[in-house]
Amino acid sequence: MRYNIIISTYLGTYNILMIDDADLQKIIDAYNKGLHSFFLGGQKYNLYRINRIQIYTFTSSAPMSADEFYSFIEQKGMITRGYMNISSYIDDSVLQKFGDNVTRQFIKNDFGAEKESENPQQNVEDYVNAKRIAELKELEIKNFDFTKLISLCLELNLANKSGMFLTIPMLIRAIIDHVPPLFNKTTFVDMCGSYGNRSFQEIMLRLEKSSRKIADSFLHLPIRNRETLPNETQVNFKNELDVLLSEIIRVHK
CATH class of the missing domain: 1.20.120 (Four Helix Bundle (Hemerythrin (Met), subunit A))
Incomplete structure (x- = not known):
């Protein structure tokens, strides 16, 4: 099974596309442990002040990489542009056309529910409101x-x-x-x-x-x-x- 993820944080919204069960579990583990970030395939992803995470299956049998899927959606004009066009992502309305929302099967706890110890910096208030x-x-x-x-x-x-x-x-x-x-x-x-x-x-x-x-x-x-x-x-x-x-x-x- 392949999955497409959309994550929104304090710093913006992004996707993680075409991942397998093992990589999905790494994301779920990072979420449950309350990590501010995690690495997947040598790339760092941010979870700092996460607002939402949604997980969708990809039900098509067509062989397609993450880059190919993004390019396909971009060619269809269905990419969402973030604030000031600094970032772009594929939103839920598009992802659900290619699979089912299975978020509840994997996200069963609050963010950081399984973290091992309290980081003293976790509760520091924002410098800028x-x-x-x-x-x-x-x-x-x-x-x-x-x-x-x-x-x-x-x-x-x-x-x-x-x-x-x-x-x-x-x-x-x-x-x-x-x-x-x-x-x-x-x-x-x-x-x-x-x-x-x-x-x-x-x-x-x-x-x-x-x-x-x-x-x-x-x-x-x-x-x-x-x-x-x-x-x-x-x-x-x-x-x-x-x-x-x-x-x-x-x-x-």
């Missing part, structure tokens, strides 16, 4: 492309979830260098001094000074005989960043 990212995705502005800003926010969440605290200030620095044109400014410093009310300016100035200095120390400080790595407290600019993102959304709705 998921609702903020969803609001950014809904913006439709002709003059600006929000793809990079959204990707930077997603990478912040991944870095925070993985305890990559050296990376977080660098990503924040990238964001504050990226957004000034959204406020008709050329630099973030200029924005801090001339945009919005006094409270907003003070919050942005705190974000500018603290996050940039911390990022610069990580980027430019030469190796020393002793080092101390940052923790989540040192790189916590969640509130200031949320104020910035909420203002971007307010202005460009």
Whole structure:
């Protein structure tokens, strides 16, 4: 028996096509153990913050590889394009034309029901609120492309979830260098001094000074005989960043 899978996660939707029973079991095992990712055929697949998984049989007897099946569906014009055309996939309405939905036969537990031990990073909250990212995705502005800003926010969440605290200030620095044109400014410093009310300016100035200095120390400080790595407290600019993102959304709705 061959199977076609559709998986939706926090980062997007994708397929795993034309797999056999053994490979399907590997996916089910990863799901049951609550793994953030797994490898299949030398390729890494993401399960981080999974929203749904559906499993379909492929009942046709025609010999067909995963690439051949995808190309066939693409030629028929039945491919679904993801956000900003960054990704594409074959959705349920197409998969069910070639087989039966057998999800309930294989998915019988909640995600991570059989995980062996609790990963302390599993319960870490998002650095950038998921609702903020969803609001950014809904913006439709002709003059600006929000793809990079959204990707930077997603990478912040991944870095925070993985305890990559050296990376977080660098990503924040990238964001504050990226957004000034959204406020008709050329630099973030200029924005801090001339945009919005006094409270907003003070919050942005705190974000500018603290996050940039911390990022610069990580980027430019030469190796020393002793080092101390940052923790989540040192790189916590969640509130200031949320104020910035909420203002971007307010202005460009």
